[in-house]
Amino acid sequence: MIDTDERLLIDRCKLGERTAFDTLIRGYEKRVYNLAYRLSGNYDDANDISIDAFLRVFQAIKLFRGEANFSTWLFRIVTNVYLDRRKRMQNKQHLSLEEYIELEENSVARQIEDPSPTPGVLAETKERHDVLQEAIASLPDYQRAMIVLYHNEGLSYEEIAEVLSLPIGTVKSRLNRARLVMREKLEPHKELF
Amino acid sequence: MTCKHAQELLSDYIDGDVAAALSVSFENHIAECADCRHDLSGIRTVWEQLHQIPAIDTPMYFHENIMRRIDKQIMESEVKADVRSKSFDWRSLFRPRSLAYAAGVLVIVLGGSGVMNTTRAGFGLWPWNNRASIVDIELKKSSSAQIMFDTKGGANLIVHMQAATLPNNKSVELHYSLNIKGSTTILLQGSVTSESEIMLPVHLYDVSDKTFTLEANLSYKDPEGHETKHKQTVPVISVPFNSNSGNTNPVTP
Numbered sequence: 001m002i003d004t005d006e007r008l009l010i011d012r013c014k015l016g017e018r019t020a021f022d023t024l025i026r027g028y029e030k031r032v033y034n035l036a037y038r039l040s041g042n043y044d045d046a047n048d049i050s051i052d053a054f055l056r057v058f059q060a061i062k063l064f065r066g067e068a069n070f071s072t073w074l075f076r077i078v079t080n081v082y083l084d085r086r087k088r089m090q091n092k093q094h095l096s097l098e099e100y101i102e103l104e105e106n107s108v109a110r111q112i113e114d115p116s117p118t119p120g121v122l123a124e125t126k127e128r129h130d131v132l133q134e135a136i137a138s139l140p141d142y143q144r145a146m147i148v149l150y151h152n153e154g155l156s157y158e159e160i161a162e163v164l165s166l167p168i169g170t171v172k173s174r175l176n177r178a179r180l181v182m183r184e185k186l187e188p189h190k191e192l193f
Numbered sequence: 194m195t196c197k198h199a200q201e202l203l204s205d206y207i208d209g210d211v212a213a214a215l216s217v218s219f220e221n222h223i224a225e226c227a228d229c230r231h232d233l234s235g236i237r238t239v240w241e242q243l244h245q246i247p248a249i250d251t252p253m254y255f256h257e258n259i260m261r262r263i264d265k266q267i268m269e270s271e272v273k274a275d276v277r278s279k280s281f282d283w284r285s286l287f288r289p290r291s292l293a294y295a296a297g298v299l300v301i302v303l304g305g306s307g308v309m310n311t312t313r314a315g316f317g318l319w320p321w322n323n324r325a326s327i328v329d330i331e332l333k334k335s336s337s338a339q340i341m342f343d344t345k346g347g348a349n350l351i352v353h354m355q356a357a358t359l360p361n362n363k364s365v366e367l368h369y370s371l372n373i374k375g376s377t378t379i380l381l382q383g384s385v386t387s388e389s390e391i392m393l394p395v396h397l398y399d400v401s402d403k404t405f406t407l408e409a410n411l412s413y414k415d416p417e418g419h420e421t422k423h424k425q426t427v428p429v430i431s432v433p434f435n436s437n438s439g440n441t442n443p444v445t446p
């Protein structure tokens with residue numbers, strides 16, 4: 001179901017109205033930032049990805065026809081911004097497969113050193129959070145995107161298929177695989193959960 | 194049922210998305226096959242663990258930073274559009290698109306001596322009627338700045354500039370450097386010619402009870418390479434807009 005208020009806001013955004021856009025995005029900023037953070041695994045990239053994504057939304061909102069939920073369309077943009085950045089980064093560095101894996105591990109290591117933005121969270125919760133984040137970060141791009149969209153953003157398989165432009169069967173099988181990989185990663189930390 | 198088939202059904206089964214008949218043969222397979230049983234319980238655990246991930250808070254000024262980028266985008270595209278169409282239609286500024294976020298319109302006009310006239314105009318008054326002459330020899334008479342308050346305590350300042358022509362009617366190019374000073378300083382630099390007017394929109398955050406000044410530094414190089422400089426400072430004193438005063442119905446020209 002699409003919210004009528006939101007529909008009206010989107011119509012105003014299509015006319016280039018700044019305040020309407022201001023209001024519209026307030027309701028999505030946290031989810032977009034969280035999605036970007038889970039995808040990229042670090043706070044700086046999450047910030048850049050979110051800003052880029054909102055800028056793209058602003059430029060492209062005229063093309064939003066309202067066939068899908070606005071959130072689905074928005075998450076698609078966030079995911080694409082993330083995947084584009086990854087591609088650009090990989091092209092720039094001409095990484096071999098080995099280096100690529102190494103980089104993945106480094107990015108995980110760096111991520112763990114990041115200060116937690118949620119002070120006051122119990123140490124145990126933080127550790128659990130880090131272990132989960134590390135496991136998510138170790139997944140290949142598409143699997144990671146699916147895991148986050150499904151489990152964090154609560155998207156349905158249909159919506160994920162739409163966000164990632166993949167057949168629904170592919171979404172399901174890759175999600176299955178991703179969850180099994182996650183299981184392997186989390187097994188040694190059973191005591192935390 | 195084969196292991197391959199069972200593996201494909203794992204997530205759907207946890208979702209409760211497997212038809213009853215298929216579900217029975219899936220459960221039979223799970224009962225017999227330790228590998229698939231292990232995977233099923235593993236996925237179930239992961240499922241629960243993933244839902245424990247706490248949401249993180251956005252960084253400070255996250256929203257403001259996004260809107261700053263949006264404003265930059267708006268500004269760039271408007272300047273581009275302005276450069277494209279030499280005959281800029283003034284009225285487009287006051288069409289509902291702009292009016293919708295402007296709670297009031299304030300036109301500030303700089304007198305030749307650097308003294309500023311401020312005119313507050315409600316909707317329906319066309320500010321260009323209230324524009325006295327700005328400026329000086331270097332900029333054209335119609336150069337001015339306008340402030341449109343938004344409802345969030347910010348304002349959009351639009352600086353219009355066009356270089357005057359030389360006495361022999363020759364076009365000139367001036368280099369400008371504008372400093373908008375208030376709670377933060379914004380610097381705009383570029384060049385302006387006699388051919389067409391440029392319009393520089395700037396978004397100012399939180400103008401309530403704050404004083405902004407607009408400092409214009411102009412320089413002109415003649416064909417011999419001699420440079421003439423000119424500096425002008427305009428106080429932009431923001432007047433808190435009272436929405437009860439004046440007509441608030443937008444009038445379409």
Ligand SMILES: [Zn+2]
Pocket residue numbers: 195196197199222226227228229230
């Ligand atoms: Zn089996």
